[in-house]
Amino acid sequence: MAEIVLDKVSKRYPDGALAVSDIDLTVGDGEFVILVGPSGCGKSTTLNMVAGLEDITTGELRIDGERMNERAPKDRDIAMVFQSYALYPHMSVRENMAFPLRLAKAPHEEVRRRVEEAARVLDLTEHLDRRPANLSGGQRQRVAMGRAIVREPKAFLMDEPLSNLDAKLRGQMRTSLSRLQKQLGTTTVYVTHDQTEAMTLGDRIVVLQAGHVQQIGSPQHLYDRPSNLFVAGFIGSPSMNFLTAVVEDGHLRTPLGEVPLTDRVRRHLEAADAPRELIVGLRPEHFEDAALVEEHVREEGRTFTATVDVLESLGSEKYAHFALETEGVRARQLQDLADVTGSADLATGGTAQLVTRLSATSGARENAELTVWFDPDRLVLFDPDSGTNLTYEG
Amino acid sequence: MTSTRVRRGAHSEGKRSERRLAWMLCAPAALVMVAVTGWPIVYSVYLSLHRYDLRFPGQQEFIGLENYAVVLTNSYWWTAFGVTLFITVVSVAIELVLGMALAITMHRTLLARGLVRTVTLIPYGIVTVVAAFSWFYAWTPNTGYLAEAVTPGSAPLTERAASLAIIILAEVWKTTPFMALLLLAGLALVPDDLLRAAAMDGAGVWQRFVKVTLPVMKPAILVALLFRTLDAFRVFDNIFILTSGANDTSSVSMITYSNLIQGLNLGIGSTMSVLIFIAVAIIAFVFVKLFGTAAPGSSAQGGGR
Amino acid sequence: MPVETASPGRRRTWWTFVNVVVIVYALLPVLWIASLSFKTKETVTDGNLVPRDWTLSNYGDIFRTDEFVRALINSIGIALIATFIAVALATMAAYAVARLEFPGKRALVGVSLLIAMFPQISLVTPLFNIERELGLFDTWPGLILPYITFSLPLAIYTLSAFFREIPWELEKAAKMDGATPAQAFRRVIAPLAAPGVFTSAILVFIFCWNDFLFAISLTSSEASRTVPAALSFFTGSSQFEDPTGTISAAAVVITVPIVLFVLFFQRRIVAGLTSGAVKG
Numbered sequence: 001m002a003e004i005v006l007d008k009v010s011k012r013y014p015d016g017a018l019a020v021s022d023i024d025l026t027v028g029d030g031e032f033v034i035l036v037g038p039s040g041c042g043k044s045t046t047l048n049m050v051a052g053l054e055d056i057t058t059g060e061l062r063i064d065g066e067r068m069n070e071r072a073p074k075d076r077d078i079a080m081v082f083q084s085y086a087l088y089p090h091m092s093v094r095e096n097m098a099f100p101l102r103l104a105k106a107p108h109e110e111v112r113r114r115v116e117e118a119a120r121v122l123d124l125t126e127h128l129d130r131r132p133a134n135l136s137g138g139q140r141q142r143v144a145m146g147r148a149i150v151r152e153p154k155a156f157l158m159d160e161p162l163s164n165l166d167a168k169l170r171g172q173m174r175t176s177l178s179r180l181q182k183q184l185g186t187t188t189v190y191v192t193h194d195q196t197e198a199m200t201l202g203d204r205i206v207v208l209q210a211g212h213v214q215q216i217g218s219p220q221h222l223y224d225r226p227s228n229l230f231v232a233g234f235i236g237s238p239s240m241n242f243l244t245a246v247v248e249d250g251h252l253r254t255p256l257g258e259v260p261l262t263d264r265v266r267r268h269l270e271a272a273d274a275p276r277e278l279i280v281g282l283r284p285e286h287f288e289d290a291a292l293v294e295e296h297v298r299e300e301g302r303t304f305t306a307t308v309d310v311l312e313s314l315g316s317e318k319y320a321h322f323a324l325e326t327e328g329v330r331a332r333q334l335q336d337l338a339d340v341t342g343s344a345d346l347a348t349g350g351t352a353q354l355v356t357r358l359s360a361t362s363g364a365r366e367n368a369e370l371t372v373w374f375d376p377d378r379l380v381l382f383d384p385d386s387g388t389n390l391t392y393e394g
Numbered sequence: 395m396t397s398t399r400v401r402r403g404a405h406s407e408g409k410r411s412e413r414r415l416a417w418m419l420c421a422p423a424a425l426v427m428v429a430v431t432g433w434p435i436v437y438s439v440y441l442s443l444h445r446y447d448l449r450f451p452g453q454q455e456f457i458g459l460e461n462y463a464v465v466l467t468n469s470y471w472w473t474a475f476g477v478t479l480f481i482t483v484v485s486v487a488i489e490l491v492l493g494m495a496l497a498i499t500m501h502r503t504l505l506a507r508g509l510v511r512t513v514t515l516i517p518y519g520i521v522t523v524v525a526a527f528s529w530f531y532a533w534t535p536n537t538g539y540l541a542e543a544v545t546p547g548s549a550p551l552t553e554r555a556a557s558l559a560i561i562i563l564a565e566v567w568k569t570t571p572f573m574a575l576l577l578l579a580g581l582a583l584v585p586d587d588l589l590r591a592a593a594m595d596g597a598g599v600w601q602r603f604v605k606v607t608l609p610v611m612k613p614a615i616l617v618a619l620l621f622r623t624l625d626a627f628r629v630f631d632n633i634f635i636l637t638s639g640a641n642d643t644s645s646v647s648m649i650t651y652s653n654l655i656q657g658l659n660l661g662i663g664s665t666m667s668v669l670i671f672i673a674v675a676i677i678a679f680v681f682v683k684l685f686g687t688a689a690p691g692s693s694a695q696g697g698g699r
Numbered sequence: 700m701p702v703e704t705a706s707p708g709r710r711r712t713w714w715t716f717v718n719v720v721v722i723v724y725a726l727l728p729v730l731w732i733a734s735l736s737f738k739t740k741e742t743v744t745d746g747n748l749v750p751r752d753w754t755l756s757n758y759g760d761i762f763r764t765d766e767f768v769r770a771l772i773n774s775i776g777i778a779l780i781a782t783f784i785a786v787a788l789a790t791m792a793a794y795a796v797a798r799l800e801f802p803g804k805r806a807l808v809g810v811s812l813l814i815a816m817f818p819q820i821s822l823v824t825p826l827f828n829i830e831r832e833l834g835l836f837d838t839w840p841g842l843i844l845p846y847i848t849f850s851l852p853l854a855i856y857t858l859s860a861f862f863r864e865i866p867w868e869l870e871k872a873a874k875m876d877g878a879t880p881a882q883a884f885r886r887v888i889a890p891l892a893a894p895g896v897f898t899s900a901i902l903v904f905i906f907c908w909n910d911f912l913f914a915i916s917l918t919s920s921e922a923s924r925t926v927p928a929a930l931s932f933f934t935g936s937s938q939f940e941d942p943t944g945t946i947s948a949a950a951v952v953i954t955v956p957i958v959l960f961v962l963f964f965q966r967r968i969v970a971g972l973t974s975g976a977v978k979g
Contacts, residue, residue: 051871051875052874053871053874053875072874072879073871073874073875074874074875074876074877074878074879078875079875079876080871080872080875082868082871082872084866084868086866086868086869086871086872088869088872088873088887089866089891090890090891099873099876099886100876100877103876103877103878103882104877147876151876151877157875412799412800412801413799413800413801413802415795415799416795416799416800416801416804417795417801417803419791419792419794419795419799420791420792420795420796420801420803420807422788422791422792423788423789423791423792423807423811423851423855424792424807424810426788426844426847426848426851427810427811427814427848427851427852428810430822430826430844430845430847430848431814431817431822431848433829434822434825434826434829435821435822435825437825437828437829438821438822438824438825441824441825441828496721499717499718499721503714503717503718506718508965509718509722510718510721510722511965511969512961512962512965513721513722513725513726514721514725515961515965515968515969516725516726516729516958516961517725517728518905518961518972519905519957519958519960519961519968520728520729520954520957520958521908521909521911521926521927521950521953521954521957522909522911522927523911523927523930523931523950524732524927524930524950524953524954525728525729527732527930527946527947527950528728528729528731528732528735528950529728531731531732531735531943531947532728532731536744536745536746537735537743537744537746537943538746539731539746539747539748541746542746567724567728571725572972575969575972575973576972576973578973579973620816621816624816624818627818628818628819628820628912630820630911630912631911631912631927634911634915634931635931646820647818647819647820647912650820650823650824651820651823651912651915651916654823654824654827654916655916660824660827660828663823663824664824664825666824667818667820667821667822667823667824667825668821670818670820670821671817671818671821673818674816674817674818674821678816
């Protein structure tokens with residue numbers, strides 16, 4: 001059990017590249033913190049610095065108040081689970097799990113007891129004498145977990161431990177991992193590029209981009225109150241819709257029609273001294289088929305009518321895609337997001353893509369007109385230059 | 395700012411220590427290789443420019459390119475050179491065809507794959523001299539089963555054409571498995587999906603082989619050919635045992651050896667060494683420049699993935 | 700390749716036939732020399748593939764002569780020492796080539812490639828004279844040195860290919876599990892590298908065991924003559940009326956270890972032979 005503190009930690013490589021810049025983060029005792037971001041954002045480097053596998057260039061790492069920068073990995077009493085699992089191929093499952101205990105010169109009886117206990121928890125008892133090569137992906141993953149928990153270390157570090165599993169198994173393992181962490185109550189730092197994993201597992205999420213922390217907060221907080229365009233676009237699936245908007249006479253002119261500015265929003269814009277041209281963000285789940293919205297609710301919101309471009313029916317819900325005849329959104333942070341997610345259509349000029357989530361009972365059809373309702377108070381406004389969320393309240 | 399600069403210094407220090415470690419690790423191997431090849435090469439160039447006959451040790455003197463003139467106007471040298479080229483070209487050509495057939499067999503066979511692979515490795519492992527003796531006795535009249543069966547009443551190893559054929563047979567037998575293994579590794583690089591796609595596009599078995607398999611394997615084939623050509627050019631063991639160079643069957647290696655042991659003429663011997671070295675360099679150059687053979691060394695850089 | 704029209708039964712027959720051809724091709728010369736070694740002096744010239752009278756007397760004869768026993772000791776000793784040194788040097792160099800970045804790496808790889816393709820005969824004349832002057836001619840080191848040199852490229856290639864395949868992340872994992880760098884090497888990396896080292900050792904040993912050119916050029920007596928060289932001197936030796944049987948027996952004796960290697964380590968030898976040459 002331990003508290004991990006990163007105090008202005010930076011990593012600069014010998015070639016001058018800055019991989020991680022001034023991270024300030026306190027992981028509380030027993031907390032499950034997720035480092036999430038696109039590949040190359042510095043999340044694995046950060047984890048490796050905590051592990052001691054990479055040197056910290058500047059700043060200080062403290063575990064339980066003790067400076068760790070100069071300690072070898074073995075003297076930090078933390079365990080790590082690797083993306084590739086890094087199981088020793090020449091050792092059996094039992095030997096793999098016992099390895100850290102043997103190195104720590106634990107008595108034989110205790111080694112046996114703890115390995116068997118861990119195997120029981122992870123449902124590996126019958127595989128103890130097999131080699132990693134003869135195990136399935138899920139079993140290997142559990143052995144890697146087992147090797148971490150037998151030591152009862154101060155903290156777990158996990159580097160994309162589930163990304164080599166297929167989608168279904170990943171879902172199952174996510175649940176059992178979460179349960180296991182709560183049960184053991186061990187401080188955990190977990191790295192992933194998958195925002196779903198981040199949302200479902202973490203007590204708190206740290207969003208990283210290009211070596212900089214974008215935002216730290218609980219999953220719900222990041223979803224409801226993203227601090228900038230990058231976080232807004234990265235968290236949530238499908239991603240938030242972004243459209244251009246212009247403030248005119250207390251109204252917001254958007255491709256979805258004129259939207260009155262609520263008092264709350266106007267106050268924020270005034271306080272931030274916002275420019276007239278803005279980016280408006282709306283989550284797909286904040287739309288609904290207008291035909292399914294009750295009259296009195298409908299009046300509180302706005303509607304727009306457009307032709308459905310593509311309709312995806314998932315059974316439990318429907319996604320209606322629209323191609324709006326309007327200027328696409330341009331912003332540096334959105335370009336970054338498009339680059340890392342590979343979805344270049346975020347920034348195409350000429351048309352803007354809009355995704356809306358509708359109830360399964362919606363009668364929407366492809367290539368037919370549909371009237372869609374949305375709540376203007378849910379929309380989020382961003383500064384196109386800095387990407388800052390102008391309607392953010394901490 | 396200052397701290398960053400200090401840290402950078404520390405990093406290049408780490409880089410420097412990595413280099414030092416690498417050099418220390420490589421130094422022994424590099425030293426041995428250079429000492430045992432580099433020095434003799436220089437020395438043989440030096441010797442080739444001198445009159446140096448161990449039977450007349452008093453007559454050492456610098457004679458410029460006279461040794462080269464002697465060797466290059468000598469009909470034995472040119473005969474040996476022709477024989478070497480002939481053996482090299484014919485045996486490598488046969489090996490390529492047989493090796494490819496063997497590789498495909500090993501790649502596609504349905505039964506006893508392990509057995510076939512193991513067995514084909516045996517010629518590679520057998521000492522060349524042992525195999526040469528086996529062929530020698532097989533083709534010796536009275537003693538040999540092949541002499542009795544194929545050429546009754548004559549002694550093939552006393553005729554030039556037959557001798558060359560037997561030398562090539564022995565070479566081919568010994569080195570085809572090695573060729574096959576290199577080609578097999580190349581075959582494994584041809585994705586099955588590519589062949590299926592070609593089949594769907596209407597290509598027959600032969601077309602698939604010529605239009606898909608061979609082009610994809612080209613780098614592997616060229617490397618195998620380069621290795622084998624240079625190796626075949628060194629042919630010595632088989633000739634020594636089978637004919638001892640009788641009836642104009644000497645290779646350049648054979649006549650260099652004879653000159654050294656029987657002639658004890660180091661000047662002439664070194665001249666031949668230098669000439670062979672130049673010939674091999676030309677062959678390698680032709681392969682790399684004309685066929686674009688990727689030197690296997692270049693892959694050592696890029697990593698095996 | 701997708702299944703063609705031939706029926707499974709016919710394909711089976713075809714493959715059986717092909718495999719039999721391959722096996723006969725590979726084994727016939729070996730079986731023939733073995734057969735000669737078991738023939739009696741009276742039947743050795745009968746030209747029969749299978750001996751009519753079986754005898755072990757040829758083997759008895761060669762082990763009674765100093766000429767062969769001495770050569771066998773030379774062969775084993777020289778090949779083992781050369782293998783040991785070459786693999787030790789190559790392991791260090793291959794680790795550097797596979798794992799470290801340093802200027803001169805390309806040069807090292809290039810030089811060893813040159814040596815792998817070098818016409819060995821070009822070295823024989825100068826080495827003959829250098830060794831004579833240094834007193835190395837006709838000694839064990841006189842053969843061990845060129846053997847090391849010419850097997851180093853092979854060993855470096857094979858080993859660096861193997862080393863690149865080792866999942867080095869395990870080294871990190873071991874450190875996280877509480878291992879010191881030395882423990883990580885000894886308990887995790889060394890066991891994984893061992894098969895590669897062993898494979899290169901086999902290949903190098905086969906190379907040294909096989910050599911004839913250096914063995915016959917750089918030796919002049921029983922002091923350091925290896926079996927392949929000694930075999931060529933059996934011919935016409937007054938000690939035996941007809942050396943055919945004894946040469947064959949000696950040939951079989953030096954063939955057996957290689958055949959055993961091949962049988963036991965087939966997979967590894969294949970991996971080793973092809974790793975250096977075809978990668979990339």
